[in-house]
Amino acid sequence: MTVMNITLPFGVIKDISDYSRFINEILKFDITLNILKFSTGTSGINLLIDIPDDKIKSITESLKKNNIIVNKKGRIIIDTEKCIDCGACISLCPTDALNFDSEKRLKFYYERCIGCLLCLDSCPRYAIEEM
Numbered sequence: 001m002t003v004m005n006i007t008l009p010f011g012v013i014k015d016i017s018d019y020s021r022f023i024n025e026i027l028k029f030d031i032t033l034n035i036l037k038f039s040t041g042t043s044g045i046n047l048l049i050d051i052p053d054d055k056i057k058s059i060t061e062s063l064k065k066n067n068i069i070v071n072k073k074g075r076i077i078i079d080t081e082k083c084i085d086c087g088a089c090i091s092l093c094p095t096d097a098l099n100f101d102s103e104k105r106l107k108f109y110y111e112r113c114i115g116c117l118l119c120l121d122s123c124p125r126y127a128i129e130e131m
């Protein structure tokens with residue numbers, strides 16, 4: 001399974017029927033849809049969904065066709081002054097974007113980060129910030 005971070009822009013999702021249409025669009029792919037996180041941001045509804053690996057390409061294409069934003073880029077920054085390399089954030093990251101280097105220091109792999117923000121609240125030192 002792969003976690004996808006998507007935004008349903010307010011201009012696209014105006015009411016519950018638009019939301020149902022979007023959900024049905026994904027369910028057309030005959031998958032079990034797990035919604036891991038649901039939140040509203042300034043530009044729309046943010047969803048973290050868990051989908052089968054073999055459906056990523058087709059679902060991404062379908063979402064984009066329906067003007068849904070698929071967020072792929074890294075969206076966090078680690079404050080190395082505050083980080084004490086405790087590793088609490090590592091186990092929450094679904095893509096291995098956070099891991100230890102050979103010297104047991106926390107390393108952030110920007111290209112792997114899908115911006116799910118699951119790590120954000122895990123840090124006891126508030127060293128993880130949203131970009």
Ligand code: SF4
Binds near residue numbers: 074076116117118
């Ligand atoms: S936001 Fe945090 S938990 Fe999510 S992929 Fe990026 S580093 Fe991992």
Ligand code: SF4
Binds near residue numbers: 084124
């Ligand atoms: S949870 Fe915070 S302090 Fe611990 S390794 Fe991650 S960023 Fe550093």
